[in-house]
Amino acid sequence: xxxxxxxxxxxxxxxxxxxxxxxxxxxxxxxxxxxxxxxxxxxxxxxxxxxxxxxxxxxxxxxxxxxxxxxxxxxxxxxxxxxxxxxxxxxxxxxxxxxxxxxxxxxxxxxxxxxxxxxxxxxxxxxxxxxxxxxxxxxxxxxxxxxxxxxxxxxxxxxxxxxxxxxxxxxxxxxxxxxxxxxxxxxxxxxxxxxxxxxxxxxxxxxxxxxxxxxxxxxxxxxxxxxxxxxxxxxxxxxxxxxxxxxxxxxxxxxxxxxxxxxxxxxxxxxxxxxxxxxxxxxxxxxxxxxxxxxxxxxxxxxxxxxxxxxxxxxxxxxxxxxx
Ligand SMILES: [Ca+2]
Numbered sequence: 001x002x003x004x005x006x007x008x009x010x011x012x013x014x015x016x017x018x019x020x021x022x023x024x025x026x027x028x029x030x031x032x033x034x035x036x037x038x039x040x041x042x043x044x045x046x047x048x049x050x051x052x053x054x055x056x057x058x059x060x061x062x063x064x065x066x067x068x069x070x071x072x073x074x075x076x077x078x079x080x081x082x083x084x085x086x087x088x089x090x091x092x093x094x095x096x097x098x099x100x101x102x103x104x105x106x107x108x109x110x111x112x113x114x115x116x117x118x119x120x121x122x123x124x125x126x127x128x129x130x131x132x133x134x135x136x137x138x139x140x141x142x143x144x145x146x147x148x149x150x151x152x153x154x155x156x157x158x159x160x161x162x163x164x165x166x167x168x169x170x171x172x173x174x175x176x177x178x179x180x181x182x183x184x185x186x187x188x189x190x191x192x193x194x195x196x197x198x199x200x201x202x203x204x205x206x207x208x209x210x211x212x213x214x215x216x217x218x219x220x221x222x223x224x225x226x227x228x229x230x231x232x233x234x235x236x237x238x239x240x241x242x243x244x245x246x247x248x249x250x251x252x253x254x255x256x257x258x259x260x261x262x263x264x265x266x267x268x269x270x271x272x273x274x275x276x277x278x279x280x281x282x283x284x285x286x287x288x289x290x291x292x293x294x295x296x297x298x299x300x301x302x303x304x305x306x307x308x309x310x311x312x313x314x315x316x317x318x319x320x321x322x323x324x
Contacts, residue, residue: 008032008034009035009128010037010119010123010126010127010128011034011036011128011129011256012036012037012038012115012127012128012129013025013028013036013038013130014040014042014116014129014132014138015039015040015041015042015133015249016041016042016043016044016046016048016051017051017054017055017058018045018051018090018132018133018249019045019090019091019095019225019229019231019232020232020250021045021132021133022054022058022095022224022225022228023225023247023249023317024130024132024252024253025039026058026062026225026320026321027254027321028130030221030320030321030323031257031320033257034257037067037127038067038069038119039059039068039069039070040069040070040071040115040116041055041069041070041071041107042112042133042136042137043083043085043133043134043178044085044133044174045085045086045087046087046094047083047085048072048074049071049074050093050094051072051094051133052069052107054094054095055069056069056107057100059103059105060103061224062221065105068107069105069108070107070111070112070114070115071112072111072137073113073137073140076181076182077136077139077140077179077185078181083178084168086174088235089232089235091228096228096229096230096231096232097231112137112140112141113141113143113144114144116129116148117141117144117151120152121145124150124151125151126153127153128154128256129155130156130157130252131155131156131186132157132158132248132253133175134179134183135157135159135175135176135182135185135186136178136179136182138157138182138186139179139182139183140182142185142186142189142191148191149189149191152191152192154192154193154194154256155186155191155192156193156194156196156252156256156259157186157194157195157196157252158175158196158201158248158251159176160173160195160198160199160269160304161197161198161281162197162304163199164198166279167198168279171276171277172277176279176281177278180271180272183279183281187268187269187299187302188269188270189300190300193302194255194256194259194262194264194302194303194304195269195281195302195305196252196255197304198246199306200251200262200305200306200308201246201248204250204308204313204314204317205242205244205245205246205310206244206318207244208233208243210244210314210318211233213318213322214318214321217321217323219321219324220324221320222322225321232245233245247313247314250317254313254317255308259303261308261309261312262305262307262308262309263305264305265283265285265303265304265306266285266304267283267284267285267301267302267304268284268286268296268299268300268301268302269281269282269284269304270282282296
């Protein structure tokens with residue numbers, strides 16, 4: 001462990017900013033355990049071009065324009081162009097309708113998938129990919145380089161609703177619903193995968209009172225978040241009747257830093273790609289030996305988070321935003 005303690009975890013954040021994406025990116029930049037080596041962008045909360053613009057903008061706010069942004073896919077893995085974009089959750093601009101000025105920076109020439117493949121090859125086993133949007137870029141990286149699954153350290157993804165209702169409809173969680181075919185490729189790829197679903201992230205809530213604390217703290221990132229959080233709070237008040245918001249992306253980011261914040265089950269996950277349950281994630285715990293071969297038979301094992309140390313995650317998010 002000795003030399004490991006000083007070594008920062010190299011992270012690439014695949015993101016669709018997104019209000020809770022912005023929070024996760026800020027938490028990452030405030031985490032001494034982490035070196036963010038790049039952001040890759042994807043549609044989801046907004047279209048990909050706007051996700052790229054927002055990623056560049058957030059790095060400018062943070063004074064971290066040294067971090068490259070690689071633009072991701074504009075279409076699903078099956079070249080689908082009818083995308084579901086959750087602008088009613090995050091605002092038309094993805095960042096709480098603040099009409100921020102356009103960023104000065106531009107994305108690098110490489111695509112997100114090319115960047116992921118190259119970085120994983122450069123530091124085999126060392127890169128943690130934190131996937132906070134639909135999984136198209138990750139699936140494209142897997143298709144681009146058969147060794148990507150071996151080269152990447154761990155993929156920690158926000159996705160799925162394991163044994164609970166989805167948040168797009170009763171079956172599907174938003175990131176998986178965004179590209180179910182890509183999600184199924186990723187889950188069955190054989191890479192080291194830890195899935196954090198909304199069954200876990202719905203346990204981590206930032207309350208209305210927490211927002212007041214952020215405002216009072218005067219922390220740079222805390223104040224920025226307070227500007228953009230209104231839309232996100234309104235959505236939660238209306239849709240869930242909660243006095244607070246779910247910290248999906250920041251929870252996933254912190255789990256990527258420290259997986260012991262969650263406990264996991266291990267087994268195979270398949271994703272429904274068709275029909276009324278499109279986007280449904282079905283976990284098989286590999287305990288029964290079925291008499292007949294099925295679509296889970298022989299598929300690689302992934303980790304699926306089942307419990308979370310919510311108080312610790314909550315405290316880390318608050319502390320890192322306030323002390324900025
Ligand atoms: Ca996201």
